[in-house]
Amino acid sequence: MTVHDDVTRTMVDFLQMKSFADDPLVLTDGDGIRVVDVEDRWYIDGLSGTFCASLGHGNAALADAGAAQLRRLAMAAPTMATNDRALELVDRLLGLLPADYTVAKLLSGGSEATESAMKIARQYHKQTGDAGRYKILSHYRSYHGATGHAVAASGWPVWRAPYEPLAGGFIHLHTPDPFRPPFDVAPEAVAATYLRLVEETIELEDPRTIAALITEPVLMSAGVVVPPDGYLPGLRALCDRHGILLIFDEIITAFGRLGAMFAAELFRTWPDILCVGKGLSGGYAPLSAVVLARRVADAFWGEPRDLVQFHSGHTYGANPVACAIGLAAIDQLVRDDLAANAVAQGDRLRAGLRGLRERHPWIGDVRGLGLLVGVEFVADHASRARFPAEAAIGTRVRDAARRRGLLLRASHWMLVLAPPLTIRAAEVDEIIGILDAALGDVEAAGDGLAPGSGSVAPAAAPGRPR
Ligand SMILES: Cc1ncc(COP(=O)(O)O)c(C=O)c1O
Numbered sequence: 001m002t003v004h005d006d007v008t009r010t011m012v013d014f015l016q017m018k019s020f021a022d023d024p025l026v027l028t029d030g031d032g033i034r035v036v037d038v039e040d041r042w043y044i045d046g047l048s049g050t051f052c053a054s055l056g057h058g059n060a061a062l063a064d065a066g067a068a069q070l071r072r073l074a075m076a077a078p079t080m081a082t083n084d085r086a087l088e089l090v091d092r093l094l095g096l097l098p099a100d101y102t103v104a105k106l107l108s109g110g111s112e113a114t115e116s117a118m119k120i121a122r123q124y125h126k127q128t129g130d131a132g133r134y135k136i137l138s139h140y141r142s143y144h145g146a147t148g149h150a151v152a153a154s155g156w157p158v159w160r161a162p163y164e165p166l167a168g169g170f171i172h173l174h175t176p177d178p179f180r181p182p183f184d185v186a187p188e189a190v191a192a193t194y195l196r197l198v199e200e201t202i203e204l205e206d207p208r209t210i211a212a213l214i215t216e217p218v219l220m221s222a223g224v225v226v227p228p229d230g231y232l233p234g235l236r237a238l239c240d241r242h243g244i245l246l247i248f249d250e251i252i253t254a255f256g257r258l259g260a261m262f263a264a265e266l267f268r269t270w271p272d273i274l275c276v277g278k279g280l281s282g283g284y285a286p287l288s289a290v291v292l293a294r295r296v297a298d299a300f301w302g303e304p305r306d307l308v309q310f311h312s313g314h315t316y317g318a319n320p321v322a323c324a325i326g327l328a329a330i331d332q333l334v335r336d337d338l339a340a341n342a343v344a345q346g347d348r349l350r351a352g353l354r355g356l357r358e359r360h361p362w363i364g365d366v367r368g369l370g371l372l373v374g375v376e377f378v379a380d381h382a383s384r385a386r387f388p389a390e391a392a393i394g395t396r397v398r399d400a401a402r403r404r405g406l407l408l409r410a411s412h413w414m415l416v417l418a419p420p421l422t423i424r425a426a427e428v429d430e431i432i433g434i435l436d437a438a439l440g441d442v443e444a445a446g447d448g449l450a451p452g453s454g455s456v457a458p459a460a461a462p463g464r465p466r
Helices: 003-007 017-022 060-072 084-096 110-126 148-153 157-163 187-205 231-242 263-267 294-298 320-335 338-355 393-403 425-444
Strands: 027-031 034-037 042-045 101-107 135-139 170-173 210-215 245-250 273-276 288-293 363-369 372-377 414-417
Touching (some): 003 017, 042 425, 084 101, 110 210, 110 245, 110 273, 110 288, 135 187, 148 170, 170 187, 187 231, 210 231, 231 245, 245 263, 288 294, 320 338, 338 363, 338 372, 393 414, 393 425
Parallel strands (some): 135 170, 135 210, 245 273
Antiparallel strands (some): 027 034, 273 288, 363 372
Protein backbone atom coordinates (compact mmCIF):
# COMPACT_ATOMS: atom_id res chain seq x y z
CA MET A 1 0.00 0.00 0.00
CA THR A 2 1.37 3.45 -0.93
CA VAL A 3 1.41 6.52 1.28
CA HIS A 4 -1.29 7.88 -1.03
CA ASP A 5 -3.56 4.90 -0.32
CA ASP A 6 -2.83 5.05 3.40
CA VAL A 7 -3.80 8.69 3.77
CA THR A 8 -7.09 8.20 1.95
CA ARG A 9 -8.14 6.10 4.93
CA THR A 10 -7.96 8.97 7.36
CA MET A 11 -9.13 12.59 7.57
CA VAL A 12 -6.75 15.46 8.26
CA ASP A 13 -8.37 18.45 9.97
CA PHE A 14 -10.22 20.82 7.63
CA LEU A 15 -8.54 19.42 4.47
CA GLN A 16 -10.06 17.84 1.38
CA MET A 17 -8.40 14.44 1.42
CA LYS A 18 -8.63 14.01 -2.34
CA SER A 19 -6.10 16.77 -2.94
CA PHE A 20 -4.13 16.05 0.26
CA ALA A 21 -3.60 12.49 -0.98
CA ASP A 22 -2.02 13.80 -4.18
CA ASP A 23 0.76 15.43 -2.20
CA PRO A 24 0.51 14.13 1.35
CA LEU A 25 2.56 15.43 4.23
CA VAL A 26 3.35 12.58 6.61
CA LEU A 27 5.69 13.64 9.39
CA THR A 28 7.78 11.23 11.38
CA ASP A 29 10.30 13.06 13.58
CA GLY A 30 11.25 16.47 14.81
CA ASP A 31 14.32 18.25 16.10
CA GLY A 32 14.33 21.82 17.38
CA ILE A 33 12.37 24.03 14.99
CA ARG A 34 12.38 21.33 12.28
CA VAL A 35 10.29 18.30 11.37
CA VAL A 36 10.95 15.56 8.81
CA ASP A 37 8.56 13.59 6.63
CA VAL A 38 8.48 9.96 5.45
CA GLU A 39 10.42 10.95 2.33
CA ASP A 40 13.21 12.31 4.55
CA ARG A 41 12.46 15.90 3.60
CA TRP A 42 13.14 18.40 6.38
CA TYR A 43 10.99 21.45 6.99
CA ILE A 44 11.10 24.40 9.32
CA ASP A 45 7.94 24.09 11.39
CA GLY A 46 6.85 27.65 10.79
CA LEU A 47 3.62 27.12 12.71
CA SER A 48 4.82 25.16 15.76
CA GLY A 49 2.46 22.32 14.83
CA THR A 50 -0.63 24.43 15.28
CA PHE A 51 0.75 27.20 17.49
CA CYS A 52 1.63 24.76 20.27
CA ALA A 53 5.14 23.33 19.84
CA SER A 54 6.60 26.51 21.32
CA LEU A 55 9.52 24.68 22.90
CA GLY A 56 10.57 22.95 19.71
CA HIS A 57 10.56 19.29 18.74
CA GLY A 58 12.52 16.48 20.34
CA ASN A 59 12.60 18.35 23.63
CA ALA A 60 14.13 15.88 26.08
CA ALA A 61 13.00 17.64 29.26
CA LEU A 62 9.36 17.52 28.23
CA ALA A 63 9.62 13.92 27.03
CA ASP A 64 11.28 12.90 30.30
CA ALA A 65 8.64 14.68 32.39
CA GLY A 66 5.91 12.75 30.55
CA ALA A 67 7.74 9.43 30.72
CA ALA A 68 8.43 9.74 34.45
CA GLN A 69 4.80 10.51 35.16
CA LEU A 70 3.57 7.68 32.93
CA ARG A 71 5.48 5.28 35.16
CA ARG A 72 3.94 6.74 38.33
CA LEU A 73 0.30 7.46 37.47
CA ALA A 74 -1.12 7.85 33.96
CA MET A 75 -4.77 8.41 34.78
CA ALA A 76 -6.54 9.75 37.86
CA ALA A 77 -10.33 9.30 37.72
CA PRO A 78 -11.39 12.87 36.90
CA THR A 79 -14.94 12.39 38.20
CA MET A 80 -13.90 11.39 41.71
CA ALA A 81 -10.34 12.60 42.24
CA THR A 82 -7.72 15.08 41.29
CA ASN A 83 -3.99 14.37 41.41
CA ASP A 84 -0.80 15.84 42.79
CA ARG A 85 0.49 17.02 39.41
CA ALA A 86 -2.80 18.78 38.63
CA LEU A 87 -2.65 20.63 41.95
CA GLU A 88 0.95 21.66 41.31
CA LEU A 89 0.02 22.91 37.85
CA VAL A 90 -2.96 24.91 39.11
CA ASP A 91 -0.69 26.47 41.72
CA ARG A 92 1.94 27.32 39.09
CA LEU A 93 -0.66 28.72 36.70
CA LEU A 94 -2.38 30.89 39.29
CA GLY A 95 1.04 32.05 40.46
CA LEU A 96 1.66 33.54 37.01
CA LEU A 97 -1.60 35.50 37.10
CA PRO A 98 -2.89 38.43 39.15
CA ALA A 99 -4.19 37.41 42.58
CA ASP A 100 -7.79 37.97 41.51
CA TYR A 101 -7.74 34.67 39.61
CA THR A 102 -8.51 32.00 42.18
CA VAL A 103 -9.57 28.81 40.38
CA ALA A 104 -8.36 26.94 37.29
CA LYS A 105 -10.15 24.00 35.71
CA LEU A 106 -7.78 21.80 33.71
CA LEU A 107 -8.93 20.24 30.46
CA SER A 108 -7.32 18.71 27.43
CA GLY A 109 -8.07 20.86 24.37
CA GLY A 110 -8.78 24.40 23.35
CA SER A 111 -12.37 23.66 22.38
CA GLU A 112 -12.99 22.05 25.75
CA ALA A 113 -11.74 25.23 27.36
CA THR A 114 -13.78 27.72 25.34
CA GLU A 115 -16.87 25.49 25.48
CA SER A 116 -16.51 25.25 29.26
CA ALA A 117 -15.91 28.99 29.59
CA MET A 118 -19.18 29.77 27.81
CA LYS A 119 -21.07 27.22 29.93
CA ILE A 120 -19.51 28.66 33.08
CA ALA A 121 -20.59 32.17 32.01
CA ARG A 122 -24.19 31.07 31.48
CA GLN A 123 -24.30 29.07 34.69
CA TYR A 124 -22.71 31.94 36.63
CA HIS A 125 -25.57 34.26 35.72
CA LYS A 126 -28.19 31.60 36.53
CA GLN A 127 -26.86 31.17 40.02
CA THR A 128 -26.23 34.85 40.75
CA GLY A 129 -29.81 35.94 40.16
CA ASP A 130 -29.54 36.95 36.49
CA ALA A 131 -31.03 33.91 34.78
CA GLY A 132 -32.16 35.89 31.72
CA ARG A 133 -28.59 36.19 30.44
CA TYR A 134 -27.66 33.54 27.90
CA LYS A 135 -26.40 35.27 24.73
CA ILE A 136 -22.75 35.07 23.79
CA LEU A 137 -21.06 37.81 21.74
CA SER A 138 -18.03 37.01 19.61
CA HIS A 139 -16.38 38.35 16.46
CA TYR A 140 -16.86 37.51 12.84
CA ARG A 141 -13.79 35.70 11.40
CA SER A 142 -12.87 34.34 14.83
CA TYR A 143 -12.23 30.69 15.65
CA HIS A 144 -13.01 29.38 19.11
CA GLY A 145 -12.99 25.66 18.47
CA ALA A 146 -14.80 22.74 16.89
CA THR A 147 -17.41 21.73 19.47
CA GLY A 148 -21.03 22.92 19.46
CA HIS A 149 -20.89 26.23 21.29
CA ALA A 150 -17.33 26.89 20.14
CA VAL A 151 -18.40 26.59 16.49
CA ALA A 152 -21.46 28.72 17.16
CA ALA A 153 -19.20 31.44 18.58
CA SER A 154 -16.72 31.15 15.71
CA GLY A 155 -17.20 33.59 12.91
CA TRP A 156 -16.19 32.24 9.49
CA PRO A 157 -19.14 30.95 7.45
CA VAL A 158 -17.16 28.06 5.95
CA TRP A 159 -16.73 26.45 9.38
CA ARG A 160 -20.30 27.09 10.44
CA ALA A 161 -22.49 26.47 7.40
CA PRO A 162 -22.13 22.66 7.16
CA TYR A 163 -23.38 22.28 10.73
CA GLU A 164 -26.16 24.84 10.82
CA PRO A 165 -28.54 25.35 12.45
CA LEU A 166 -26.18 25.92 15.35
CA ALA A 167 -27.15 26.65 18.94
CA GLY A 168 -29.14 29.85 19.35
CA GLY A 169 -28.04 32.93 21.27
CA PHE A 170 -24.71 33.53 19.52
CA ILE A 171 -24.31 37.07 18.18
CA HIS A 172 -21.41 38.23 16.03
CA LEU A 173 -19.59 41.56 16.12
CA HIS A 174 -17.47 43.18 13.43
CA THR A 175 -13.85 42.02 13.45
CA PRO A 176 -11.87 44.93 14.94
CA ASP A 177 -9.59 44.99 11.90
CA PRO A 178 -7.55 48.22 11.68
CA PHE A 179 -6.27 47.33 8.20
CA ARG A 180 -9.73 46.96 6.66
CA PRO A 181 -12.33 48.89 8.64
CA PRO A 182 -15.69 48.77 6.84
CA PHE A 183 -16.03 52.53 7.33
CA ASP A 184 -13.98 55.54 6.45
CA VAL A 185 -12.56 57.22 9.56
CA ALA A 186 -9.18 58.53 10.61
CA PRO A 187 -6.90 55.80 12.05
CA GLU A 188 -7.13 57.27 15.53
CA ALA A 189 -10.93 56.95 15.47
CA VAL A 190 -11.04 53.30 14.36
CA ALA A 191 -11.14 51.75 17.85
CA ALA A 192 -13.87 54.11 19.03
CA THR A 193 -15.94 53.38 15.93
CA TYR A 194 -15.72 49.61 16.37
CA LEU A 195 -16.61 50.07 20.04
CA ARG A 196 -19.67 52.11 19.09
CA LEU A 197 -20.82 49.23 16.89
CA VAL A 198 -20.34 46.81 19.78
CA GLU A 199 -22.27 49.07 22.11
CA GLU A 200 -25.08 49.39 19.61
CA THR A 201 -25.27 45.61 19.27
CA ILE A 202 -25.38 45.25 23.05
CA GLU A 203 -28.19 47.76 23.29
CA LEU A 204 -30.20 46.28 20.43
CA GLU A 205 -29.80 42.75 21.81
CA ASP A 206 -30.84 43.98 25.28
CA PRO A 207 -27.87 43.84 27.68
CA ARG A 208 -29.97 41.93 30.22
CA THR A 209 -29.92 38.92 27.88
CA ILE A 210 -26.14 38.83 27.31
CA ALA A 211 -24.04 36.42 29.37
CA ALA A 212 -20.57 36.91 27.93
CA LEU A 213 -18.34 38.30 25.25
CA ILE A 214 -15.58 35.98 24.05
CA THR A 215 -12.61 37.19 22.03
CA GLU A 216 -9.04 36.31 21.21
CA PRO A 217 -6.88 39.32 22.19
CA VAL A 218 -5.18 38.96 18.79
CA LEU A 219 -7.55 37.27 16.36
CA MET A 220 -5.46 34.70 14.55
CA SER A 221 -8.09 33.18 12.28
CA ALA A 222 -9.37 36.62 11.38
CA GLY A 223 -5.96 37.21 9.79
CA VAL A 224 -3.71 37.90 12.79
CA VAL A 225 -5.78 40.97 13.58
CA VAL A 226 -4.21 43.09 16.33
CA PRO A 227 -7.12 45.24 17.52
CA PRO A 228 -6.56 48.99 17.46
CA ASP A 229 -5.27 50.61 20.66
CA GLY A 230 -8.03 51.03 23.18
CA TYR A 231 -10.35 48.39 21.72
CA LEU A 232 -9.82 45.69 24.37
CA PRO A 233 -9.95 48.10 27.33
CA GLY A 234 -13.09 49.51 25.68
CA LEU A 235 -14.66 46.04 25.55
CA ARG A 236 -13.76 45.57 29.22
CA ALA A 237 -15.52 48.85 30.07
CA LEU A 238 -18.62 47.94 28.04
CA CYS A 239 -18.82 44.52 29.68
CA ASP A 240 -18.52 46.10 33.13
CA ARG A 241 -21.17 48.67 32.34
CA HIS A 242 -23.63 46.05 31.17
CA GLY A 243 -22.93 43.16 33.56
CA ILE A 244 -21.44 40.99 30.80
CA LEU A 245 -18.59 38.56 31.54
CA LEU A 246 -15.49 39.02 29.40
CA ILE A 247 -13.83 35.79 28.23
CA PHE A 248 -10.38 35.83 26.64
CA ASP A 249 -9.61 32.93 24.35
CA GLU A 250 -5.84 32.84 24.80
CA ILE A 251 -5.51 29.33 23.41
CA ILE A 252 -2.95 30.66 20.93
CA THR A 253 -1.79 33.91 22.49
CA ALA A 254 -0.69 32.82 25.99
CA PHE A 255 2.59 31.36 27.20
CA GLY A 256 4.99 33.69 25.48
CA ARG A 257 3.62 33.55 21.95
CA LEU A 258 3.01 37.32 21.81
CA GLY A 259 6.01 38.21 23.96
CA ALA A 260 4.38 38.00 27.37
CA MET A 261 3.03 35.14 29.44
CA PHE A 262 -0.51 36.30 28.62
CA ALA A 263 -1.80 38.71 25.98
CA ALA A 264 -3.96 40.21 28.73
CA GLU A 265 -0.73 41.58 30.23
CA LEU A 266 0.26 43.29 26.99
CA PHE A 267 -3.15 44.89 26.50
CA ARG A 268 -3.52 45.71 30.22
CA THR A 269 -6.98 44.21 30.07
CA TRP A 270 -7.92 41.24 32.19
CA PRO A 271 -10.94 39.07 31.50
CA ASP A 272 -13.29 37.42 33.98
CA ILE A 273 -12.56 34.04 32.42
CA LEU A 274 -9.28 33.16 30.71
CA CYS A 275 -8.88 30.16 28.38
CA VAL A 276 -5.37 28.84 27.73
CA GLY A 277 -4.08 25.75 25.94
CA LYS A 278 -1.64 24.85 23.17
CA GLY A 279 1.67 26.34 24.43
CA LEU A 280 0.78 25.36 28.00
CA SER A 281 2.25 21.90 27.32
CA GLY A 282 4.53 22.97 24.46
CA GLY A 283 2.41 20.64 22.34
CA TYR A 284 3.72 17.55 24.16
CA ALA A 285 0.34 16.59 25.62
CA PRO A 286 -3.28 17.67 25.19
CA LEU A 287 -3.69 20.28 27.92
CA SER A 288 -5.78 23.39 28.42
CA ALA A 289 -7.27 25.39 31.27
CA VAL A 290 -10.11 27.74 32.09
CA VAL A 291 -9.08 30.23 34.75
CA LEU A 292 -11.74 32.05 36.77
CA ALA A 293 -11.66 35.39 38.50
CA ARG A 294 -12.75 35.21 42.12
CA ARG A 295 -16.29 36.52 41.66
CA VAL A 296 -16.99 33.92 38.96
CA ALA A 297 -15.37 31.08 40.90
CA ASP A 298 -17.24 31.99 44.09
CA ALA A 299 -20.59 31.41 42.38
CA PHE A 300 -19.71 27.72 42.00
CA TRP A 301 -18.96 27.17 45.70
CA GLY A 302 -21.92 26.05 47.79
CA GLU A 303 -23.77 23.28 49.54
CA PRO A 304 -24.26 20.03 47.58
CA ARG A 305 -28.03 20.51 47.73
CA ASP A 306 -27.67 23.85 45.89
CA LEU A 307 -26.23 22.11 42.82
CA VAL A 308 -24.07 25.13 41.97
CA GLN A 309 -21.00 23.08 40.99
CA PHE A 310 -19.87 23.01 37.35
CA HIS A 311 -21.85 20.14 35.85
CA SER A 312 -19.37 19.22 33.16
CA GLY A 313 -16.00 17.64 32.54
CA HIS A 314 -13.88 15.49 30.25
CA THR A 315 -12.15 12.16 30.73
CA TYR A 316 -8.69 13.50 30.03
CA GLY A 317 -9.11 16.74 31.94
CA ALA A 318 -6.30 17.34 34.48
CA ASN A 319 -4.58 14.20 33.23
CA PRO A 320 -1.47 13.72 35.40
CA VAL A 321 0.84 13.06 32.45
CA ALA A 322 -0.35 16.18 30.64
CA CYS A 323 0.00 18.18 33.86
CA ALA A 324 3.56 16.91 34.49
CA ILE A 325 4.48 18.03 30.98
CA GLY A 326 2.74 21.37 31.50
CA LEU A 327 4.83 21.98 34.62
CA ALA A 328 8.03 21.21 32.73
CA ALA A 329 6.94 23.44 29.84
CA ILE A 330 6.24 26.41 32.11
CA ASP A 331 9.58 25.89 33.85
CA GLN A 332 11.38 26.07 30.52
CA LEU A 333 9.41 29.06 29.26
CA VAL A 334 10.27 31.01 32.39
CA ARG A 335 13.86 29.77 32.80
CA ASP A 336 14.83 30.57 29.20
CA ASP A 337 12.75 33.78 29.07
CA LEU A 338 11.25 32.64 25.78
CA ALA A 339 8.75 35.49 25.83
CA ALA A 340 11.69 37.88 25.42
CA ASN A 341 13.02 35.76 22.57
CA ALA A 342 9.57 35.92 20.97
CA VAL A 343 9.76 39.72 21.04
CA ALA A 344 13.27 39.84 19.57
CA GLN A 345 12.77 37.20 16.88
CA GLY A 346 9.22 38.33 16.08
CA ASP A 347 10.49 41.87 15.47
CA ARG A 348 13.28 40.47 13.31
CA LEU A 349 10.85 38.34 11.31
CA ARG A 350 8.44 41.22 10.71
CA ALA A 351 11.26 43.57 9.76
CA GLY A 352 12.64 41.00 7.32
CA LEU A 353 9.25 40.40 5.75
CA ARG A 354 8.62 44.13 5.42
CA GLY A 355 12.00 44.31 3.72
CA LEU A 356 10.69 41.94 1.04
CA ARG A 357 7.92 44.36 0.07
CA GLU A 358 10.01 46.20 -2.46
CA ARG A 359 10.74 43.03 -4.41
CA HIS A 360 7.32 41.50 -3.84
CA PRO A 361 4.69 44.24 -4.00
CA TRP A 362 1.88 41.75 -3.30
CA ILE A 363 2.84 42.06 0.37
CA GLY A 364 0.30 44.57 1.60
CA ASP A 365 0.68 44.33 5.36
CA VAL A 366 2.98 42.55 7.79
CA ARG A 367 1.62 42.48 11.31
CA GLY A 368 1.35 40.64 14.59
CA LEU A 369 2.97 40.59 18.00
CA GLY A 370 5.85 38.47 19.22
CA LEU A 371 6.07 35.28 17.21
CA LEU A 372 2.56 35.41 15.80
CA VAL A 373 3.04 37.00 12.41
CA GLY A 374 0.62 37.63 9.56
CA VAL A 375 1.27 38.69 5.97
CA GLU A 376 -1.69 40.01 4.00
CA PHE A 377 -1.54 40.20 0.22
CA VAL A 378 -3.08 43.05 -1.76
CA ALA A 379 -3.59 43.60 -5.47
CA ASP A 380 -3.47 47.37 -4.99
CA HIS A 381 -1.80 49.23 -2.15
CA ALA A 382 -3.83 52.41 -2.29
CA SER A 383 -7.23 50.71 -2.14
CA ARG A 384 -5.96 47.59 -0.30
CA ALA A 385 -8.06 45.58 -2.76
CA ARG A 386 -7.52 41.85 -2.56
CA PHE A 387 -6.75 39.52 -5.42
CA PRO A 388 -9.71 37.40 -6.44
CA ALA A 389 -9.93 34.23 -4.33
CA GLU A 390 -9.25 32.08 -7.42
CA ALA A 391 -5.79 33.62 -7.75
CA ALA A 392 -5.00 31.78 -4.52
CA ILE A 393 -1.86 33.83 -3.92
CA GLY A 394 -1.50 32.79 -0.28
CA THR A 395 -1.96 29.08 -0.79
CA ARG A 396 0.36 29.07 -3.81
CA VAL A 397 3.06 30.79 -1.77
CA ARG A 398 2.44 28.25 1.00
CA ASP A 399 2.90 25.37 -1.45
CA ALA A 400 6.05 26.92 -2.90
CA ALA A 401 7.41 27.47 0.65
CA ARG A 402 6.74 23.84 1.48
CA ARG A 403 8.71 22.74 -1.58
CA ARG A 404 11.56 24.85 -0.27
CA GLY A 405 11.34 23.43 3.24
CA LEU A 406 9.05 25.70 5.25
CA LEU A 407 5.62 24.84 6.66
CA LEU A 408 3.21 27.69 7.32
CA ARG A 409 -0.48 28.44 7.28
CA ALA A 410 -2.28 30.22 4.45
CA SER A 411 -5.58 31.28 3.06
CA HIS A 412 -5.87 32.82 -0.38
CA TRP A 413 -5.14 36.30 1.00
CA MET A 414 -2.93 35.63 4.05
CA LEU A 415 0.09 33.80 5.38
CA VAL A 416 0.56 33.06 9.06
CA LEU A 417 3.85 32.24 10.74
CA ALA A 418 4.31 31.16 14.35
CA PRO A 419 7.58 29.25 14.68
CA PRO A 420 8.73 27.78 18.01
CA LEU A 421 9.68 30.39 20.61
CA THR A 422 13.11 28.76 20.79
CA ILE A 423 13.97 29.99 17.27
CA ARG A 424 17.31 31.77 16.75
CA ALA A 425 18.13 34.78 14.58
CA ALA A 426 19.82 32.71 11.84
CA GLU A 427 16.72 30.50 11.60
CA VAL A 428 14.47 33.55 11.31
CA ASP A 429 16.66 34.75 8.45
CA GLU A 430 16.31 31.34 6.85
CA ILE A 431 12.51 31.67 6.95
CA ILE A 432 12.73 35.10 5.34
CA GLY A 433 15.00 33.72 2.62
CA ILE A 434 12.64 30.82 1.88
CA LEU A 435 9.65 33.13 1.67
CA ASP A 436 11.54 35.48 -0.61
CA ALA A 437 12.27 32.57 -2.93
CA ALA A 438 8.75 31.13 -2.64
CA LEU A 439 7.19 34.47 -3.60
CA GLY A 440 9.59 34.59 -6.52
CA ASP A 441 8.48 31.09 -7.57
CA VAL A 442 4.84 32.10 -7.66
CA GLU A 443 5.56 35.37 -9.45
CA ALA A 444 7.65 33.56 -12.04
CA ALA A 445 4.90 31.02 -12.57
CA GLY A 446 2.64 33.48 -14.35
CA ASP A 447 0.68 36.66 -13.87
CA GLY A 448 -0.14 35.66 -10.31
CA LEU A 449 -3.81 35.90 -10.98
CA ALA A 450 -4.81 32.78 -12.82
CA PRO A 451 -4.62 29.59 -10.84
CA GLY A 452 -2.40 27.05 -12.52
CA SER A 453 -1.10 29.68 -14.92
CA GLY A 454 2.28 28.07 -14.64
CA SER A 455 4.10 25.71 -12.39
CA VAL A 456 6.21 26.70 -9.46
CA ALA A 457 9.76 25.44 -9.04
CA PRO A 458 10.05 21.67 -8.90
CA ALA A 459 10.20 20.00 -5.52
CA ALA A 460 13.57 20.73 -4.02
CA ALA A 461 13.45 17.87 -1.49
CA PRO A 462 15.42 19.84 1.06
CA GLY A 463 17.89 17.81 3.08
CA ARG A 464 18.65 18.32 6.75
CA PRO A 465 19.83 21.92 7.06
CA ARG A 466 22.76 22.50 9.37
C1 LIG B 1 -8.14 30.72 19.28
C2 LIG B 1 -8.49 29.26 19.36
N1 LIG B 1 -9.41 28.87 20.23
C3 LIG B 1 -9.76 27.57 20.36
C4 LIG B 1 -9.17 26.60 19.56
C5 LIG B 1 -9.58 25.18 19.70
O1 LIG B 1 -8.53 24.42 20.22
P1 LIG B 1 -8.46 22.84 19.98
O2 LIG B 1 -8.19 22.64 18.53
O3 LIG B 1 -7.34 22.41 20.88
O4 LIG B 1 -9.76 22.27 20.40
C6 LIG B 1 -8.20 26.98 18.63
C7 LIG B 1 -7.56 25.98 17.76
O5 LIG B 1 -6.76 26.25 16.93
C8 LIG B 1 -7.86 28.35 18.51
O6 LIG B 1 -6.97 28.76 17.61
